[in-house]
Amino acid sequence: MAFSLLNHQVIHWTETGRVGGPAILFVNSLGTDFRIWDEVVARLGQRWRMVLHDKRGHGLSDAPAGLYSIDDHTNDLLALADHLKLDRFALVGLSIGGLIAQNLALRAPERLAALVLADTACRIGTTESWNARIDAVRHGGLEPIADAVMERWFTPAFRETNPVQLAGWRNLLLRTPPKGYVGSCAAIRDADLTERIGAIAVPTLVAAGDQDLSTPPDLVRATADRIAGARFETIASCGHIPPVEQPAALAALIARHLEENGHV
Numbered sequence: 002m003a004f005s006l007l008n009h010q011v012i013h014w015t016e017t018g019r020v021g022g023p024a025i026l027f028v029n030s031l032g033t034d035f036r037i038w039d040e041v042v043a044r045l046g047q048r049w050r051m052v053l054h055d056k057r058g059h060g061l062s063d064a065p066a067g068l069y070s071i072d073d074h075t076n077d078l079l080a081l082a083d084h085l086k087l088d089r090f091a092l093v094g095l096s097i098g099g100l101i102a103q104n105l106a107l108r109a110p111e112r113l114a115a116l117v118l119a120d121t122a123c124r125i126g127t128t129e130s131w132n133a134r135i136d137a138v139r140h141g142g143l144e145p146i147a148d149a150v151m152e153r154w155f156t157p158a159f160r161e162t163n164p165v166q167l168a169g170w171r172n173l174l175l176r177t178p179p180k181g182y183v184g185s186c187a188a189i190r191d192a193d194l195t196e197r198i199g200a201i202a203v204p205t206l207v208a209a210g211d212q213d214l215s216t217p218p219d220l221v222r223a224t225a226d227r228i229a230g231a232r233f234e235t236i237a238s239c240g241h242i243p244p245v246e247q248p249a250a251l252a253a254l255i256a257r258h259l260e261e262n263g264h265v
C-alpha cells in the first residue's frame with residue numbers, strides 16, 4: 002500500500018495483479034474503503050493491473066472538513082491515474098463510486114477503455130433523504146444509522162448466515178470519519194447526471210444486486226437505459242455491496258466485459 006499527496010489530500014491506495022498489465026481502477030461506495038474489493042481482485046488474478054484507493058473522507062485517506070462534490074472525488078481519481086501514469090484504464094465504480102465513474106466518463110472519455118457501474122444510478126436518493134442523513138450523522142455520528150445501512154448493504158440471508166462478517170463490515174462503516182461521510186453524502190445529494198449520461202460513449206456494463214435497497218434494480222436499469230449500448234445485468238442473491246456479498250459473480254461480469262472490449 003502507499004500514500005500520495007493528490008490535490009492537497011493524502012490519498013491511500015494500493016495495487017495488485019499483473020505488473021504492466023492493462024489497468025483497472027476501482028472506486029468504492031459510501032462508508033467503505035478499498036478492502037471491499039479484496040475478494041474481487043483475488044478472482045481477477047494476474048491478468049490485470051488493479052489499482053484500489055480510499056476516496057477522500059474514507060479509510061486512511063484525508064478527510065478534509067466541509068462538503069465534497071463528485072468533481073472533487075473525480076479530480077482525486079484522475080490525479081491518482083496521472084500519478085501512476087495510467088493513460089488508459091478500465092474503471093469500476095460502486096454506488097457513489099459509480100457516480101464518480103460516470104462523471105469521469107463524461108469528463109475524460111479518452112482515458113477509459115471500459116466502464117463498469119455497479120449498484121449506482123445517475124441520481125441516487127433525494128435532497129431531503131441526504132439532508133436527513135447528514136443531520137443524523139452530524140448529531141449522533143454513524144452508530145445510530147448503522148443497522149439501517151447494513152439492511153441496505155446486505156440481504157437478509159447474508160446477514161443471518163454471516164453474523165461475524167456483518168459485524169466486521171459494520172465496524173468498517175463506524176470507523177469512517179463522520180466529516181468524511183457527511184462530505185460525501187453532500188456530494189451524492191448534489192449530483193444529478195440524469196441529463197448528461199446520454200453522452201457517455203465508453204463501453205458500459207451496469208450491474209445491480211437483485212435485492213439492493215439503496216439503488217434498487219429498476220433504478221439501476223433506468224440508468225443503463227440512458228447510456229447508448231450499455232448492458233444491464235442483475236446479480237442474484239445480492240444487496241448493495243456485490244464485491245462483498247457476491248464477489249465471484251461480480252468478478253466474472255467484470256472479466257467478461259473487459260474481454261469483450263479488448264482490455265486484456
Ligand SMILES: O=C(O)CC1=CCC(=O)O1
Nearest residue numbers: 030031096097150153215
Ligand atoms: O448507505 C447507503 O444507503 C448505500 C449507499 C448509497 C450511496 C453509496 O455510495 O452507498
